[in-house]
Amino acid sequence: MSDSLDSLQTVGVVGAGTMGSGIAQVAAMNGYDVVLRDIEEEFVENGFETIEDSLDRFVANDDLTESEAEETLDRITGTTQLADLADADLVVEAAVEEIEIKQDIFADLDDMADPETVLATNTSTLSITTIASATDRPEKVVGIHFMNPVPIMEGVEVVVGEKTDEEVVDLAHAFSEAVGKTTWESDDKPGFVANRILMPWINEGIRAFDEGVATKEDIDRGMKLGTNVPMGPLELADHIGLDICLHASETLHEELGDRYKPAYLLKRKVEADDLGKKTGKGFYEYD
Known part of the structure:
Protein backbone atom coordinates (compact mmCIF):
# COMPACT_ATOMS: atom_id res chain seq x y z
CA MET A 1 0.00 0.00 0.00
CA ASP A 188 12.36 7.56 20.10
CA LYS A 189 13.67 8.27 23.61
CA PRO A 190 13.08 6.01 26.65
CA GLY A 191 9.49 6.24 27.86
CA PHE A 192 8.58 8.73 25.10
CA VAL A 193 6.44 11.57 26.56
CA ALA A 194 3.68 9.79 28.48
CA ASN A 195 5.50 7.16 30.53
CA ARG A 196 8.70 9.17 30.95
CA ILE A 197 6.66 11.64 33.02
CA LEU A 198 3.92 9.33 34.32
CA MET A 199 6.03 6.57 35.90
CA PRO A 200 7.99 8.81 38.33
CA TRP A 201 4.67 10.39 39.35
CA ILE A 202 3.10 7.00 40.09
CA ASN A 203 6.19 5.75 41.93
CA GLU A 204 6.40 8.87 44.08
CA GLY A 205 2.73 8.48 44.99
CA ILE A 206 3.42 4.88 46.03
CA ARG A 207 6.45 5.95 48.08
CA ALA A 208 4.43 8.68 49.80
CA PHE A 209 1.85 6.09 50.82
CA ASP A 210 4.49 3.56 51.92
CA GLU A 211 6.28 6.19 54.02
CA GLY A 212 3.09 7.29 55.76
CA VAL A 213 2.80 10.76 54.26
CA ALA A 214 -0.95 10.28 53.91
CA THR A 215 -3.56 7.58 53.33
CA LYS A 216 -3.91 6.27 49.81
CA GLU A 217 -7.29 7.96 49.58
CA ASP A 218 -5.86 11.34 50.58
CA ILE A 219 -2.91 11.00 48.20
CA ASP A 220 -5.26 10.33 45.31
CA ARG A 221 -7.75 12.97 46.43
CA GLY A 222 -4.99 15.54 46.86
CA MET A 223 -3.59 14.95 43.38
CA LYS A 224 -7.03 15.01 41.74
CA LEU A 225 -8.13 18.20 43.46
CA GLY A 226 -4.71 19.82 43.46
CA THR A 227 -3.70 19.16 39.86
CA ASN A 228 -7.04 18.54 38.10
CA VAL A 229 -6.18 14.99 36.97
CA PRO A 230 -9.05 12.47 36.74
CA MET A 231 -7.26 9.80 38.83
CA GLY A 232 -4.60 9.93 41.52
CA PRO A 233 -1.37 7.91 41.21
CA LEU A 234 -2.43 4.86 43.24
CA GLU A 235 -5.84 4.58 41.61
CA LEU A 236 -4.26 4.99 38.18
CA ALA A 237 -1.60 2.37 38.91
CA ASP A 238 -4.35 -0.11 39.82
CA HIS A 239 -6.15 0.78 36.60
CA ILE A 240 -3.05 0.32 34.41
CA GLY A 241 -1.92 -2.84 36.18
CA LEU A 242 0.84 -2.85 38.79
CA ASP A 243 2.84 -5.40 36.81
CA ILE A 244 2.78 -3.12 33.78
CA CYS A 245 3.82 -0.13 35.91
CA LEU A 246 6.69 -2.15 37.37
CA HIS A 247 7.90 -3.33 33.98
CA ALA A 248 7.80 0.19 32.57
CA SER A 249 9.63 1.57 35.60
CA GLU A 250 12.31 -1.11 35.38
CA THR A 251 12.85 -0.38 31.69
CA LEU A 252 13.20 3.34 32.36
CA HIS A 253 15.42 2.70 35.39
CA GLU A 254 17.78 0.69 33.23
CA GLU A 255 17.85 3.38 30.54
CA LEU A 256 17.73 6.60 32.60
CA GLY A 257 19.04 5.83 36.07
CA ASP A 258 17.90 5.99 39.67
CA ARG A 259 15.26 8.70 39.29
CA TYR A 260 13.14 5.95 37.70
CA LYS A 261 13.83 3.28 40.33
CA PRO A 262 10.58 1.40 41.06
CA ALA A 263 9.07 1.91 44.49
CA TYR A 264 9.65 -1.00 46.88
CA LEU A 265 5.93 -1.34 47.63
CA LEU A 266 5.20 -1.61 43.90
CA LYS A 267 7.56 -4.60 43.67
CA ARG A 268 6.01 -6.18 46.77
CA LYS A 269 2.48 -5.85 45.40
CA VAL A 270 3.47 -7.47 42.11
CA GLU A 271 5.25 -10.33 43.91
CA ALA A 272 2.02 -10.90 45.86
CA ASP A 273 0.07 -10.95 42.56
CA ASP A 274 -2.01 -7.97 43.70
CA LEU A 275 -1.93 -6.32 40.28
CA GLY A 276 -4.88 -3.91 40.54
CA LYS A 277 -8.31 -4.07 38.96
CA LYS A 278 -7.54 -7.09 36.80
CA THR A 279 -6.88 -9.30 39.85
CA GLY A 280 -9.45 -7.66 42.12
CA LYS A 281 -6.87 -6.15 44.46
CA GLY A 282 -4.02 -3.68 44.22
CA PHE A 283 -3.85 -0.58 46.36
CA TYR A 284 -7.65 -0.80 46.47
CA GLU A 285 -10.05 -3.76 46.31
CA TYR A 286 -12.45 -4.33 43.40
CA ASP A 287 -15.46 -6.54 42.72
Missing part, protein backbone atom coordinates in the same frame (compact mmCIF):
# COMPACT_ATOMS: atom_id res chain seq x y z
CA SER A 2 1.03 3.61 -0.30
CA ASP A 3 1.51 5.64 2.85
CA SER A 4 -1.96 7.14 2.41
CA LEU A 5 -5.03 6.97 4.63
CA ASP A 6 -7.23 6.68 1.53
CA SER A 7 -5.77 3.28 0.69
CA LEU A 8 -6.17 1.90 4.22
CA GLN A 9 -9.08 -0.51 4.47
CA THR A 10 -7.91 -3.49 6.55
CA VAL A 11 -6.07 -3.24 9.86
CA GLY A 12 -4.23 -6.19 11.36
CA VAL A 13 -3.81 -6.30 15.15
CA VAL A 14 -1.30 -8.65 16.78
CA GLY A 15 -2.31 -9.45 20.35
CA ALA A 16 -5.89 -9.78 21.61
CA GLY A 17 -5.27 -8.63 25.17
CA THR A 18 -6.53 -5.43 26.76
CA MET A 19 -4.72 -3.11 24.36
CA GLY A 20 -5.07 -5.19 21.19
CA SER A 21 -8.79 -5.79 21.66
CA GLY A 22 -9.28 -2.08 22.30
CA ILE A 23 -7.39 -1.13 19.14
CA ALA A 24 -9.40 -3.66 17.14
CA GLN A 25 -12.63 -2.24 18.56
CA VAL A 26 -11.96 1.43 17.76
CA ALA A 27 -10.74 0.56 14.27
CA ALA A 28 -13.87 -1.49 13.56
CA MET A 29 -16.15 1.15 15.11
CA ASN A 30 -14.74 3.61 12.60
CA GLY A 31 -15.33 1.49 9.52
CA TYR A 32 -12.13 -0.54 9.11
CA ASP A 33 -12.07 -4.28 8.57
CA VAL A 34 -9.92 -5.83 11.31
CA VAL A 35 -8.03 -9.10 11.59
CA LEU A 36 -7.28 -9.77 15.28
CA ARG A 37 -4.59 -12.37 15.92
CA ASP A 38 -3.24 -14.06 19.03
CA ILE A 39 -1.24 -17.23 19.57
CA GLU A 40 -4.08 -19.31 21.07
CA GLU A 41 -7.78 -19.53 20.29
CA GLU A 42 -8.59 -18.95 23.96
CA PHE A 43 -6.84 -15.57 23.86
CA VAL A 44 -8.72 -14.60 20.70
CA GLU A 45 -12.04 -15.55 22.31
CA ASN A 46 -11.16 -13.56 25.43
CA GLY A 47 -10.42 -10.58 23.20
CA PHE A 48 -13.84 -10.84 21.56
CA GLU A 49 -15.50 -11.06 24.99
CA THR A 50 -13.69 -7.88 26.03
CA ILE A 51 -14.86 -6.12 22.87
CA GLU A 52 -18.45 -7.32 23.33
CA ASP A 53 -18.51 -6.11 26.95
CA SER A 54 -17.14 -2.73 25.91
CA LEU A 55 -19.68 -2.37 23.09
CA ASP A 56 -22.48 -3.28 25.50
CA ARG A 57 -21.43 -0.38 27.71
CA PHE A 58 -21.41 1.95 24.71
CA VAL A 59 -24.95 0.85 23.85
CA ALA A 60 -26.10 1.19 27.48
CA ASN A 61 -24.75 4.76 27.51
CA ASP A 62 -26.48 5.57 24.19
CA ASP A 63 -23.13 6.10 22.48
CA LEU A 64 -23.90 3.31 19.96
CA THR A 65 -27.04 1.62 18.70
CA GLU A 66 -27.47 -2.14 18.87
CA SER A 67 -27.08 -2.38 15.10
CA GLU A 68 -23.88 -0.30 15.15
CA ALA A 69 -22.44 -2.59 17.81
CA GLU A 70 -23.31 -5.66 15.73
CA GLU A 71 -21.77 -4.08 12.62
CA THR A 72 -18.60 -3.37 14.60
CA LEU A 73 -18.29 -7.01 15.66
CA ASP A 74 -18.98 -8.17 12.10
CA ARG A 75 -15.96 -6.20 10.88
CA ILE A 76 -13.57 -8.13 13.17
CA THR A 77 -12.14 -11.52 12.22
CA GLY A 78 -10.23 -13.54 14.80
CA THR A 79 -7.32 -15.84 14.00
CA THR A 80 -4.32 -17.63 15.47
CA GLN A 81 -2.44 -17.51 12.15
CA LEU A 82 -0.09 -14.60 11.56
CA ALA A 83 -0.34 -15.31 7.82
CA ASP A 84 -3.97 -14.13 7.93
CA LEU A 85 -2.63 -10.59 8.33
CA ALA A 86 -0.80 -10.76 4.99
CA ASP A 87 -3.35 -8.59 3.20
CA ALA A 88 -3.67 -5.95 5.93
CA ASP A 89 -2.86 -2.39 4.85
CA LEU A 90 -1.59 -1.52 8.33
CA VAL A 91 -0.53 -3.85 11.14
CA VAL A 92 -0.48 -2.72 14.77
CA GLU A 93 1.41 -4.96 17.19
CA ALA A 94 0.12 -5.00 20.78
CA ALA A 95 1.92 -8.00 22.26
CA VAL A 96 3.63 -8.16 25.67
CA GLU A 97 6.31 -5.57 26.50
CA GLU A 98 9.32 -7.80 25.80
CA ILE A 99 11.78 -6.57 23.17
CA GLU A 100 12.74 -10.05 21.97
CA ILE A 101 9.11 -11.08 21.48
CA LYS A 102 8.34 -7.90 19.57
CA GLN A 103 11.41 -8.30 17.36
CA ASP A 104 10.40 -11.88 16.55
CA ILE A 105 6.89 -10.72 15.61
CA PHE A 106 8.22 -7.91 13.44
CA ALA A 107 10.67 -10.22 11.68
CA ASP A 108 7.79 -12.58 10.85
CA LEU A 109 5.56 -9.69 9.75
CA ASP A 110 8.36 -8.36 7.57
CA ASP A 111 8.65 -11.69 5.76
CA MET A 112 4.90 -12.06 5.34
CA ALA A 113 3.48 -8.60 4.60
CA ASP A 114 3.68 -6.60 1.39
CA PRO A 115 6.91 -4.54 1.37
CA GLU A 116 4.87 -1.32 1.38
CA THR A 117 2.76 -2.25 4.42
CA VAL A 118 3.35 -0.05 7.47
CA LEU A 119 4.14 -1.97 10.66
CA ALA A 120 3.28 -0.16 13.89
CA THR A 121 3.96 -1.04 17.52
CA ASN A 122 1.86 -0.07 20.52
CA THR A 123 4.86 -0.25 22.85
CA SER A 124 4.77 2.15 25.77
CA THR A 125 8.50 2.24 26.57
CA LEU A 126 10.58 0.13 24.17
CA SER A 127 12.70 1.56 21.36
CA ILE A 128 10.98 1.81 17.98
CA THR A 129 14.40 1.78 16.32
CA THR A 130 15.39 -1.45 18.06
CA ILE A 131 12.10 -3.13 17.13
CA ALA A 132 12.45 -1.92 13.53
CA SER A 133 15.98 -3.36 13.31
CA ALA A 134 14.42 -6.83 13.10
CA THR A 135 12.96 -5.90 9.69
CA ASP A 136 14.21 -4.94 6.24
CA ARG A 137 11.81 -1.97 6.26
CA PRO A 138 12.79 0.22 9.26
CA GLU A 139 11.51 3.23 7.35
CA LYS A 140 8.02 1.66 7.46
CA VAL A 141 8.01 1.05 11.25
CA VAL A 142 6.41 3.57 13.62
CA GLY A 143 5.07 3.74 17.15
CA ILE A 144 1.30 4.18 17.57
CA HIS A 145 0.91 4.14 21.35
CA PHE A 146 -2.73 4.09 22.39
CA MET A 147 -3.70 4.94 25.96
CA ASN A 148 -5.57 2.48 28.19
CA PRO A 149 -8.52 1.88 28.00
CA VAL A 150 -8.34 2.38 24.24
CA PRO A 151 -12.09 2.79 23.54
CA ILE A 152 -12.35 5.58 26.15
CA MET A 153 -9.03 7.44 26.21
CA GLU A 154 -8.69 10.18 23.62
CA GLY A 155 -4.90 10.31 23.21
CA VAL A 156 -2.43 8.50 20.97
CA GLU A 157 1.33 8.97 21.10
CA VAL A 158 3.04 8.73 17.69
CA VAL A 159 6.68 7.73 18.13
CA VAL A 160 9.26 8.33 15.41
CA GLY A 161 12.06 5.80 15.01
CA GLU A 162 15.52 6.69 13.76
CA LYS A 163 14.66 5.66 10.19
CA THR A 164 10.88 6.17 10.10
CA ASP A 165 9.77 7.95 6.90
CA GLU A 166 7.91 11.22 7.29
CA GLU A 167 5.04 9.82 5.20
CA VAL A 168 4.69 6.93 7.65
CA VAL A 169 4.58 9.35 10.57
CA ASP A 170 1.85 11.29 8.77
CA LEU A 171 -0.11 8.07 8.23
CA ALA A 172 0.18 7.19 11.93
CA HIS A 173 -1.29 10.57 12.87
CA ALA A 174 -4.01 10.34 10.21
CA PHE A 175 -5.06 6.79 11.16
CA SER A 176 -5.19 7.68 14.85
CA GLU A 177 -7.35 10.70 14.09
CA ALA A 178 -9.58 8.59 11.81
CA VAL A 179 -10.39 6.30 14.76
CA GLY A 180 -11.35 9.29 16.89
CA LYS A 181 -8.13 10.09 18.71
CA THR A 182 -6.00 13.19 19.23
CA THR A 183 -2.25 12.71 18.76
CA TRP A 184 1.03 14.04 20.00
CA GLU A 185 4.48 13.13 18.70
CA SER A 186 7.61 11.90 20.44
CA ASP A 187 11.13 11.09 19.41
Whole structure:
Protein backbone atom coordinates (compact mmCIF):
# COMPACT_ATOMS: atom_id res chain seq x y z
CA MET A 1 0.00 0.00 0.00
CA SER A 2 1.03 3.61 -0.30
CA ASP A 3 1.51 5.64 2.85
CA SER A 4 -1.96 7.14 2.41
CA LEU A 5 -5.03 6.97 4.63
CA ASP A 6 -7.23 6.68 1.53
CA SER A 7 -5.77 3.28 0.69
CA LEU A 8 -6.17 1.90 4.22
CA GLN A 9 -9.08 -0.51 4.47
CA THR A 10 -7.91 -3.49 6.55
CA VAL A 11 -6.07 -3.24 9.86
CA GLY A 12 -4.23 -6.19 11.36
CA VAL A 13 -3.81 -6.30 15.15
CA VAL A 14 -1.30 -8.65 16.78
CA GLY A 15 -2.31 -9.45 20.35
CA ALA A 16 -5.89 -9.78 21.61
CA GLY A 17 -5.27 -8.63 25.17
CA THR A 18 -6.53 -5.43 26.76
CA MET A 19 -4.72 -3.11 24.36
CA GLY A 20 -5.07 -5.19 21.19
CA SER A 21 -8.79 -5.79 21.66
CA GLY A 22 -9.28 -2.08 22.30
CA ILE A 23 -7.39 -1.13 19.14
CA ALA A 24 -9.40 -3.66 17.14
CA GLN A 25 -12.63 -2.24 18.56
CA VAL A 26 -11.96 1.43 17.76
CA ALA A 27 -10.74 0.56 14.27
CA ALA A 28 -13.87 -1.49 13.56
CA MET A 29 -16.15 1.15 15.11
CA ASN A 30 -14.74 3.61 12.60
CA GLY A 31 -15.33 1.49 9.52
CA TYR A 32 -12.13 -0.54 9.11
CA ASP A 33 -12.07 -4.28 8.57
CA VAL A 34 -9.92 -5.83 11.31
CA VAL A 35 -8.03 -9.10 11.59
CA LEU A 36 -7.28 -9.77 15.28
CA ARG A 37 -4.59 -12.37 15.92
CA ASP A 38 -3.24 -14.06 19.03
CA ILE A 39 -1.24 -17.23 19.57
CA GLU A 40 -4.08 -19.31 21.07
CA GLU A 41 -7.78 -19.53 20.29
CA GLU A 42 -8.59 -18.95 23.96
CA PHE A 43 -6.84 -15.57 23.86
CA VAL A 44 -8.72 -14.60 20.70
CA GLU A 45 -12.04 -15.55 22.31
CA ASN A 46 -11.16 -13.56 25.43
CA GLY A 47 -10.42 -10.58 23.20
CA PHE A 48 -13.84 -10.84 21.56
CA GLU A 49 -15.50 -11.06 24.99
CA THR A 50 -13.69 -7.88 26.03
CA ILE A 51 -14.86 -6.12 22.87
CA GLU A 52 -18.45 -7.32 23.33
CA ASP A 53 -18.51 -6.11 26.95
CA SER A 54 -17.14 -2.73 25.91
CA LEU A 55 -19.68 -2.37 23.09
CA ASP A 56 -22.48 -3.28 25.50
CA ARG A 57 -21.43 -0.38 27.71
CA PHE A 58 -21.41 1.95 24.71
CA VAL A 59 -24.95 0.85 23.85
CA ALA A 60 -26.10 1.19 27.48
CA ASN A 61 -24.75 4.76 27.51
CA ASP A 62 -26.48 5.57 24.19
CA ASP A 63 -23.13 6.10 22.48
CA LEU A 64 -23.90 3.31 19.96
CA THR A 65 -27.04 1.62 18.70
CA GLU A 66 -27.47 -2.14 18.87
CA SER A 67 -27.08 -2.38 15.10
CA GLU A 68 -23.88 -0.30 15.15
CA ALA A 69 -22.44 -2.59 17.81
CA GLU A 70 -23.31 -5.66 15.73
CA GLU A 71 -21.77 -4.08 12.62
CA THR A 72 -18.60 -3.37 14.60
CA LEU A 73 -18.29 -7.01 15.66
CA ASP A 74 -18.98 -8.17 12.10
CA ARG A 75 -15.96 -6.20 10.88
CA ILE A 76 -13.57 -8.13 13.17
CA THR A 77 -12.14 -11.52 12.22
CA GLY A 78 -10.23 -13.54 14.80
CA THR A 79 -7.32 -15.84 14.00
CA THR A 80 -4.32 -17.63 15.47
CA GLN A 81 -2.44 -17.51 12.15
CA LEU A 82 -0.09 -14.60 11.56
CA ALA A 83 -0.34 -15.31 7.82
CA ASP A 84 -3.97 -14.13 7.93
CA LEU A 85 -2.63 -10.59 8.33
CA ALA A 86 -0.80 -10.76 4.99
CA ASP A 87 -3.35 -8.59 3.20
CA ALA A 88 -3.67 -5.95 5.93
CA ASP A 89 -2.86 -2.39 4.85
CA LEU A 90 -1.59 -1.52 8.33
CA VAL A 91 -0.53 -3.85 11.14
CA VAL A 92 -0.48 -2.72 14.77
CA GLU A 93 1.41 -4.96 17.19
CA ALA A 94 0.12 -5.00 20.78
CA ALA A 95 1.92 -8.00 22.26
CA VAL A 96 3.63 -8.16 25.67
CA GLU A 97 6.31 -5.57 26.50
CA GLU A 98 9.32 -7.80 25.80
CA ILE A 99 11.78 -6.57 23.17
CA GLU A 100 12.74 -10.05 21.97
CA ILE A 101 9.11 -11.08 21.48
CA LYS A 102 8.34 -7.90 19.57
CA GLN A 103 11.41 -8.30 17.36
CA ASP A 104 10.40 -11.88 16.55
CA ILE A 105 6.89 -10.72 15.61
CA PHE A 106 8.22 -7.91 13.44
CA ALA A 107 10.67 -10.22 11.68
CA ASP A 108 7.79 -12.58 10.85
CA LEU A 109 5.56 -9.69 9.75
CA ASP A 110 8.36 -8.36 7.57
CA ASP A 111 8.65 -11.69 5.76
CA MET A 112 4.90 -12.06 5.34
CA ALA A 113 3.48 -8.60 4.60
CA ASP A 114 3.68 -6.60 1.39
CA PRO A 115 6.91 -4.54 1.37
CA GLU A 116 4.87 -1.32 1.38
CA THR A 117 2.76 -2.25 4.42
CA VAL A 118 3.35 -0.05 7.47
CA LEU A 119 4.14 -1.97 10.66
CA ALA A 120 3.28 -0.16 13.89
CA THR A 121 3.96 -1.04 17.52
CA ASN A 122 1.86 -0.07 20.52
CA THR A 123 4.86 -0.25 22.85
CA SER A 124 4.77 2.15 25.77
CA THR A 125 8.50 2.24 26.57
CA LEU A 126 10.58 0.13 24.17
CA SER A 127 12.70 1.56 21.36
CA ILE A 128 10.98 1.81 17.98
CA THR A 129 14.40 1.78 16.32
CA THR A 130 15.39 -1.45 18.06
CA ILE A 131 12.10 -3.13 17.13
CA ALA A 132 12.45 -1.92 13.53
CA SER A 133 15.98 -3.36 13.31
CA ALA A 134 14.42 -6.83 13.10
CA THR A 135 12.96 -5.90 9.69
CA ASP A 136 14.21 -4.94 6.24
CA ARG A 137 11.81 -1.97 6.26
CA PRO A 138 12.79 0.22 9.26
CA GLU A 139 11.51 3.23 7.35
CA LYS A 140 8.02 1.66 7.46
CA VAL A 141 8.01 1.05 11.25
CA VAL A 142 6.41 3.57 13.62
CA GLY A 143 5.07 3.74 17.15
CA ILE A 144 1.30 4.18 17.57
CA HIS A 145 0.91 4.14 21.35
CA PHE A 146 -2.73 4.09 22.39
CA MET A 147 -3.70 4.94 25.96
CA ASN A 148 -5.57 2.48 28.19
CA PRO A 149 -8.52 1.88 28.00
CA VAL A 150 -8.34 2.38 24.24
CA PRO A 151 -12.09 2.79 23.54
CA ILE A 152 -12.35 5.58 26.15
CA MET A 153 -9.03 7.44 26.21
CA GLU A 154 -8.69 10.18 23.62
CA GLY A 155 -4.90 10.31 23.21
CA VAL A 156 -2.43 8.50 20.97
CA GLU A 157 1.33 8.97 21.10
CA VAL A 158 3.04 8.73 17.69
CA VAL A 159 6.68 7.73 18.13
CA VAL A 160 9.26 8.33 15.41
CA GLY A 161 12.06 5.80 15.01
CA GLU A 162 15.52 6.69 13.76
CA LYS A 163 14.66 5.66 10.19
CA THR A 164 10.88 6.17 10.10
CA ASP A 165 9.77 7.95 6.90
CA GLU A 166 7.91 11.22 7.29
CA GLU A 167 5.04 9.82 5.20
CA VAL A 168 4.69 6.93 7.65
CA VAL A 169 4.58 9.35 10.57
CA ASP A 170 1.85 11.29 8.77
CA LEU A 171 -0.11 8.07 8.23
CA ALA A 172 0.18 7.19 11.93
CA HIS A 173 -1.29 10.57 12.87
CA ALA A 174 -4.01 10.34 10.21
CA PHE A 175 -5.06 6.79 11.16
CA SER A 176 -5.19 7.68 14.85
CA GLU A 177 -7.35 10.70 14.09
CA ALA A 178 -9.58 8.59 11.81
CA VAL A 179 -10.39 6.30 14.76
CA GLY A 180 -11.35 9.29 16.89
CA LYS A 181 -8.13 10.09 18.71
CA THR A 182 -6.00 13.19 19.23
CA THR A 183 -2.25 12.71 18.76
CA TRP A 184 1.03 14.04 20.00
CA GLU A 185 4.48 13.13 18.70
CA SER A 186 7.61 11.90 20.44
CA ASP A 187 11.13 11.09 19.41
CA ASP A 188 12.36 7.56 20.10
CA LYS A 189 13.67 8.27 23.61
CA PRO A 190 13.08 6.01 26.65
CA GLY A 191 9.49 6.24 27.86
CA PHE A 192 8.58 8.73 25.10
CA VAL A 193 6.44 11.57 26.56
CA ALA A 194 3.68 9.79 28.48
CA ASN A 195 5.50 7.16 30.53
CA ARG A 196 8.70 9.17 30.95
CA ILE A 197 6.66 11.64 33.02
CA LEU A 198 3.92 9.33 34.32
CA MET A 199 6.03 6.57 35.90
CA PRO A 200 7.99 8.81 38.33
CA TRP A 201 4.67 10.39 39.35
CA ILE A 202 3.10 7.00 40.09
CA ASN A 203 6.19 5.75 41.93
CA GLU A 204 6.40 8.87 44.08
CA GLY A 205 2.73 8.48 44.99
CA ILE A 206 3.42 4.88 46.03
CA ARG A 207 6.45 5.95 48.08
CA ALA A 208 4.43 8.68 49.80
CA PHE A 209 1.85 6.09 50.82
CA ASP A 210 4.49 3.56 51.92
CA GLU A 211 6.28 6.19 54.02
CA GLY A 212 3.09 7.29 55.76
CA VAL A 213 2.80 10.76 54.26
CA ALA A 214 -0.95 10.28 53.91
CA THR A 215 -3.56 7.58 53.33
CA LYS A 216 -3.91 6.27 49.81
CA GLU A 217 -7.29 7.96 49.58
CA ASP A 218 -5.86 11.34 50.58
CA ILE A 219 -2.91 11.00 48.20
CA ASP A 220 -5.26 10.33 45.31
CA ARG A 221 -7.75 12.97 46.43
CA GLY A 222 -4.99 15.54 46.86
CA MET A 223 -3.59 14.95 43.38
CA LYS A 224 -7.03 15.01 41.74
CA LEU A 225 -8.13 18.20 43.46
CA GLY A 226 -4.71 19.82 43.46
CA THR A 227 -3.70 19.16 39.86
CA ASN A 228 -7.04 18.54 38.10
CA VAL A 229 -6.18 14.99 36.97
CA PRO A 230 -9.05 12.47 36.74
CA MET A 231 -7.26 9.80 38.83
CA GLY A 232 -4.60 9.93 41.52
CA PRO A 233 -1.37 7.91 41.21
CA LEU A 234 -2.43 4.86 43.24
CA GLU A 235 -5.84 4.58 41.61
CA LEU A 236 -4.26 4.99 38.18
CA ALA A 237 -1.60 2.37 38.91
CA ASP A 238 -4.35 -0.11 39.82
CA HIS A 239 -6.15 0.78 36.60
CA ILE A 240 -3.05 0.32 34.41
CA GLY A 241 -1.92 -2.84 36.18
CA LEU A 242 0.84 -2.85 38.79
CA ASP A 243 2.84 -5.40 36.81
CA ILE A 244 2.78 -3.12 33.78
CA CYS A 245 3.82 -0.13 35.91
CA LEU A 246 6.69 -2.15 37.37
CA HIS A 247 7.90 -3.33 33.98
CA ALA A 248 7.80 0.19 32.57
CA SER A 249 9.63 1.57 35.60
CA GLU A 250 12.31 -1.11 35.38
CA THR A 251 12.85 -0.38 31.69
CA LEU A 252 13.20 3.34 32.36
CA HIS A 253 15.42 2.70 35.39
CA GLU A 254 17.78 0.69 33.23
CA GLU A 255 17.85 3.38 30.54
CA LEU A 256 17.73 6.60 32.60
CA GLY A 257 19.04 5.83 36.07
CA ASP A 258 17.90 5.99 39.67
CA ARG A 259 15.26 8.70 39.29
CA TYR A 260 13.14 5.95 37.70
CA LYS A 261 13.83 3.28 40.33
CA PRO A 262 10.58 1.40 41.06
CA ALA A 263 9.07 1.91 44.49
CA TYR A 264 9.65 -1.00 46.88
CA LEU A 265 5.93 -1.34 47.63
CA LEU A 266 5.20 -1.61 43.90
CA LYS A 267 7.56 -4.60 43.67
CA ARG A 268 6.01 -6.18 46.77
CA LYS A 269 2.48 -5.85 45.40
CA VAL A 270 3.47 -7.47 42.11
CA GLU A 271 5.25 -10.33 43.91
CA ALA A 272 2.02 -10.90 45.86
CA ASP A 273 0.07 -10.95 42.56
CA ASP A 274 -2.01 -7.97 43.70
CA LEU A 275 -1.93 -6.32 40.28
CA GLY A 276 -4.88 -3.91 40.54
CA LYS A 277 -8.31 -4.07 38.96
CA LYS A 278 -7.54 -7.09 36.80
CA THR A 279 -6.88 -9.30 39.85
CA GLY A 280 -9.45 -7.66 42.12
CA LYS A 281 -6.87 -6.15 44.46
CA GLY A 282 -4.02 -3.68 44.22
CA PHE A 283 -3.85 -0.58 46.36
CA TYR A 284 -7.65 -0.80 46.47
CA GLU A 285 -10.05 -3.76 46.31
CA TYR A 286 -12.45 -4.33 43.40
CA ASP A 287 -15.46 -6.54 42.72
